[in-house]
Amino acid sequence: MLCSLGVDVKMDDEVITEVYPVKPYGLLAEGLRVYVSEGCANCHSQIVRGLGSGDVSRGFGVRSTVPRDYILDKPSVLGSFRLGPDLSNYGSKEWRSDASSAGQGAFDSNRVLAKLYFGFKLVSGSSMPDYKNLFQTRRRLGQGSPNALVLTGYGAVPEGFEVIPKPEAVALVAYLESLARQHSFNTSAAVEVSGR
Secondary structure (H helix, E strand, C coil): CECCCCCCEEECCEEECCCCCCCCCCHHHHHHHHHHHCCHHHCCCCCCCCCCCCCCCCCCCCCCCCHHHHCCCCCCCCCCCCCCCCCCCCCCCCCCCCCCCCCCCCCCHHHHHHHHHHHHHCCCCCCCCCCHHHEEEEECCCCCCCCCCCCCCCCCCCCCEEEEECHHHHHHHHHHHHCCCCCCCCCCCCCEECCC
């Protein structure tokens, strides 16, 4: 019996017990819903092309994506146009498309929230719209919310106010952070399920 999901699988004399891919659930499933409803796939792809396309050399991934990467995605959001960068591996430490985040390593959710809030105004040469509908501007009470965006200079809110990400923004950032289609596996070998 052949299996492509990788649970207790024998491949070339080695047993793979890691499950890949993992179906998004909870906060990640909500983030995928927001990704779809906000139309992110209209400008961003989630497919690292191979055959000399330059996607790997641009840092979009360490390998080309394969059908197995999308087997549990419902819906699959490959995208049909790449106006913005490919997001297949946006959550991986290797992926960074702009000079301001190059080499940072760790995923910076505050920076991603700021990109969503400001859109093209934050990154020079970007055409990304802002998604202020995913945030709430409210009067700051006491010390304010620990989740408030730190906004200084351009875009700073009036004194006594703060900008808080709504649950949809938090879910979208969690989904983006989860994107790392870098699992290595032999895509050409037949896979036999052991013990069945």
